[in-house]
Amino acid sequence: MSVAVGILGATGAVGQRLVQLLASHPEFEIETLTASEASAGESYSDAAKWRIESPVPDGVGEMTVTETTPEAVPEDLDLLFSSLPSAVGREVEPAFCEAGHVVSSNSSNHRTAEDVPLTVPEVNGDHLDLIEVQRDERGWDGALVKNPNCSTITMVPPLAALDDAFGLDQVTVATLQAVSGAGYDGVTSMEIIDNAIPHIGGEENKMETESRKLLGEFDGAGVSWHNARVEASCNRIPTLDGHLENVWVETAREATVEAAIDAMESYPSLELHSSPDQLVHVFTDPERPQPRLDRTLEGGMSIAAGGLQETDDGLQFNCLAHNTLRGAAGASLLNGELLLDRGYL
Numbered sequence: 001m002s003v004a005v006g007i008l009g010a011t012g013a014v015g016q017r018l019v020q021l022l023a024s025h026p027e028f029e030i031e032t033l034t035a036s037e038a039s040a041g042e043s044y045s046d047a048a049k050w051r052i053e054s055p056v057p058d059g060v061g062e063m064t065v066t067e068t069t070p071e072a073v074p075e076d077l078d079l080l081f082s083s084l085p086s087a088v089g090r091e092v093e094p095a096f097c098e099a100g101h102v103v104s105s106n107s108s109n110h111r112t113a114e115d116v117p118l119t120v121p122e123v124n125g126d127h128l129d130l131i132e133v134q135r136d137e138r139g140w141d142g143a144l145v146k147n148p149n150c151s152t153i154t155m156v157p158p159l160a161a162l163d164d165a166f167g168l169d170q171v172t173v174a175t176l177q178a179v180s181g182a183g184y185d186g187v188t189s190m191e192i193i194d195n196a197i198p199h200i201g202g203e204e205n206k207m208e209t210e211s212r213k214l215l216g217e218f219d220g221a222g223v224s225w226h227n228a229r230v231e232a233s234c235n236r237i238p239t240l241d242g243h244l245e246n247v248w249v250e251t252a253r254e255a256t257v258e259a260a261i262d263a264m265e266s267y268p269s270l271e272l273h274s275s276p277d278q279l280v281h282v283f284t285d286p287e288r289p290q291p292r293l294d295r296t297l298e299g300g301m302s303i304a305a306g307g308l309q310e311t312d313d314g315l316q317f318n319c320l321a322h323n324t325l326r327g328a329a330g331a332s333l334l335n336g337e338l339l340l341d342r343g344y345l
């Protein structure tokens, strides 16, 4: 069975990754590509400044880009992936849902809304059924599902494993984030070469809130956020792709490095097309994980961890993920596969 899909914001950095991943997907077929009014009417090859190592996939370059409105896309599209700027997503995504479309969105708007599932399929796929509450409350035939921020996705699977094993009371994280997270025009070379920027607007709050929603419990009516305190400090560094994070956790029960490695490495993955075989890979070499060496682990869909050490009240570790694959386009794609698997398409 082939599922007809569209990409909202298809010409951008994340949209291009979605095009790349969807072009060879066995279940999804790209039917519609949208962007801003400035790009509408152009061929995809002309509208998108293609920045991915592999060429524009066959058949996509000639497609005509349409405007990002419900009227401009076919009514019978089963699924829309959204990689719009969040201010745009906030306005238009609900209109697509109201028009009956199911939207798997990477944009940050609505992530912490009470009736919007925020999911990392392997960690809290059960939260997807919040769609029923959303449809009741909003009267939509469609649905809006979100994946979290790229820095949040990087730390949440290891944290979920540690929570299952020992319980989490407090999480403190410092990030070293790649420039692609800011988008192509986000940070100039003069700002970032030979430098580090100890601030990324809004990022700390996203990590502190989204992680607690993801690790929370869904009871059929709503999500009770996890009680752990989460504190984040976010930094931009001159790597291209791959966010590296240093994490300290205070655990509720005594934790050992050996048990923590076991919990992370045995944390279950899923059998969705884009799921990695192993969700978290733990390195024992203290110099790993590194962005350049480890961001493409399992096609960029795995989380790399390492540097595990016991502390007075818990553990510390490092983790890394590819921010535009596992952290953005791949995360939306996995949510799309989960929607299909759970019968929402």
Ligand SMILES: NC(=O)C1=CN([C@@H]2O[C@H](COP(=O)(O)OP(=O)(O)OC[C@H]3O[C@@H](n4cnc5c(N)ncnc54)[C@H](OP(=O)(O)O)[C@@H]3O)[C@@H](O)[C@H]2O)C=CC1
Residues within 6 Å of the ligand: 008, 009, 010, 011, 012, 013, 014, 015, 034, 035, 036, 037, 038, 039, 040, 047, 068, 083, 084, 085, 086, 088, 106, 107, 108, 149, 150, 180, 181, 182, 183, 184, 323, 324, 327, 328
């Ligand atoms: N880059 C990353 O690593 C990550 C990005 N994100 C989030 O994903 C989203 C997309 O990011 P990114 O791909 O980097 O952004 P880009 O700026 O590269 O792309 C934005 C896309 O949205 C379209 N667009 C812009 N304005 C409008 C509008 N008014 N109406 C309709 N379409 C519009 C653009 O079309 P056009 O080409 O015509 O301008 C383009 O297709 C953002 O919300 C971002 O915060 C999340 C995680 C990681």
